Amino acid sequence: YNCSHKEDTAFFRCHNNCYSYKHLIEWLDFAVSEGLVNYVASNYEFSHDQILLAAISLIPKNERGAWHLQIGNQILASNKETASDKVQFMAVSQLNRGAASITNRLQRIELAWLNASLGGKCVSSAVYPLAASYFESGVSLLDDTCWEDHYDLCLKLYVPSAEAHYCNGDFEKMERILNVIFQRARCFADKHNAYFTLVNARVAQGKLHEAIRVGLFVLSELGESFPSSPDESDIAADYSKTKNLLKTKTDTEILALHPMKDENKIAAMQLMSSLILCTGLAKNKFLSLLAFRMVQLSLCHGICNNSTIGFSIFGVLLSGSFNDIKGAYHFGQLSLQLLKRLQANECVARLHTLVFTCINVWVEPHRRSLEPLKQSIQIGMRSGDIQYALICAQQYCIHSYQCGEELSAVEKNMREYGIQIKVYKQEVVWEKTLPFRQVALNLMGKSVNPMELTGEAMNQDLFLGNALEKKNTTLVFVIYHNCSWIAYFFGNYELSSHMAQKGQEIVEKSCSSSFLVANHAFVDGLS
Numbered sequence: 001y002n003c004s005h006k007e008d009t010a011f012f013r014c015h016n017n018c019y020s021y022k023h024l025i026e027w028l029d030f031a032v033s034e035g036l037v038n039y040v041a042s043n044y045e046f047s048h049d050q051i052l053l054a055a056i057s058l059i060p061k062n063e064r065g066a067w068h069l070q071i072g073n074q075i076l077a078s079n080k081e082t083a084s085d086k087v088q089f090m091a092v093s094q095l096n097r098g099a100a101s102i103t104n105r106l107q108r109i110e111l112a113w114l115n116a117s118l119g120g121k122c123v124s125s126a127v128y129p130l131a132a133s134y135f136e137s138g139v140s141l142l143d144d145t146c147w148e149d150h151y152d153l154c155l156k157l158y159v160p161s162a163e164a165h166y167c168n169g170d171f172e173k174m175e176r177i178l179n180v181i182f183q184r185a186r187c188f189a190d191k192h193n194a195y196f197t198l199v200n201a202r203v204a205q206g207k208l209h210e211a212i213r214v215g216l217f218v219l220s221e222l223g224e225s226f227p228s229s230p231d232e233s234d235i236a237a238d239y240s241k242t243k244n245l246l247k248t249k250t251d252t253e254i255l256a257l258h259p260m261k262d263e264n265k266i267a268a269m270q271l272m273s274s275l276i277l278c279t280g281l282a283k284n285k286f287l288s289l290l291a292f293r294m295v296q297l298s299l300c301h302g303i304c305n306n307s308t309i310g311f312s313i314f315g316v317l318l319s320g321s322f323n324d325i326k327g328a329y330h331f332g333q334l335s336l337q338l339l340k341r342l343q344a345n346e347c348v349a350r351l352h353t354l355v356f357t358c359i360n361v362w363v364e365p366h367r368r369s370l371e372p373l374k375q376s377i378q379i380g381m382r383s384g385d386i387q388y389a390l391i392c393a394q395q396y397c398i399h400s401y402q403c404g405e406e407l408s409a410v411e412k413n414m415r416e417y418g419i420q421i422k423v424y425k426q427e428v429v430w431e432k433t434l435p436f437r438q439v440a441l442n443l444m445g446k447s448v449n450p451m452e453l454t455g456e457a458m459n460q461d462l463f464l465g466n467a468l469e470k471k472n473t474t475l476v477f478v479i480y481h482n483c484s485w486i487a488y489f490f491g492n493y494e495l496s497s498h499m500a501q502k503g504q505e506i507v508e509k510s511c512s513s514s515f516l517v518a519n520h521a522f523v524d525g526l527s
Contacts, residue, residue, distance in 0.1 A: 068098030135161035169425030305344035349380025
């Protein structure tokens, strides 16, 4: 990569003859072992700021870009045949620091491709902050005409960049990038993943109805239309259609179905899987229709990774809406078998959320859910399913509390996972965790009034008022339920009964199929 100003080429030639960059990694690793340098996020850094400042001060400002380019070029040139990821990351990091000095357009495009490649590797390793920085560096190298003559490169930088910023909880940058994609992408197919990112972000922000609106629009563009205002007759008809299709296949035949090949159907399955959470939280009738459609598409067009989600959410509906516990468990187990066959790691977190939170609780001991949920946290984070990985963390904490695990350990996990949930700005997930953490704090004697959910984690009146204002019935129920329990624990049976009755009013209007509903019935009976 050439510089925009004349450098002392004779000096650089001499410098190159004196030193070999082929063994640079070995030298740097030795410096790390000696404590002079640290290896952080695929970069080598001086261990002390003063050493860094002293080294930089020796190089005039107008020559620093040239130095970064020269170092990056030499690292790549000396390791062409055996360039490891470590070498590539170090070389491109240097080149990015000197990118302002590159005037040759083809060289800027070449460096942008390198950034796209390394950003993709960071995404594969779930290192989203670093991924975002490489994608941003790549985008900064593009000019206004790149969307015309380097279209594929633009997509490879912009689309995953939006996803990386979403995963990092940086919604402002995500919005800016998505707007460019929606304006410049040539066809709807090239906008699919951008729309998926937008839907997931809206769910994380608690904008459930907007997520549903965008999702239904995209589904219609993919050829999967739904009634604008579905009623009970629409749900009953679609349920009957789904049941009739299922009667034509045994479990063995379903597990042996051919792979889904239609790209639009596969994209629709992915989007419907993403819409499951927001339609469920919003108590929206589209939840049933989405589940039925996912099963229908799987049976008629073949199996894809998200078919596992389709069969499992169908099971959830059987237990909640149709009071078919046996059928629900059957489809939960079928979805787990299908997951094992497909090795669909990106679906593990959301599938385990559905099966071990909404289905198995009616059949198996509650404690059996703990290990699968705990494992799903890391699997989900590594596969990029941040939202459901953190839901698994939330549910693991709640289930641990419900199973009678030691309170201080439960509260510690809630606090630590809560920090992580806030970092990723998954507000919908974070809110539901707080009442359980405050109950744990109250039971540990860490509140002024043990019968009120006010303290370090939350303020009961403010939290409840906000949930009521947003019509978040799920969160309102969680608050009433925990208020009922805590009042019962401390002997105020009248208050416990009052709160249980308020919770019961919500249960009667919904078809939630979770352990929490059964737990509510228990405390309601006690009080």
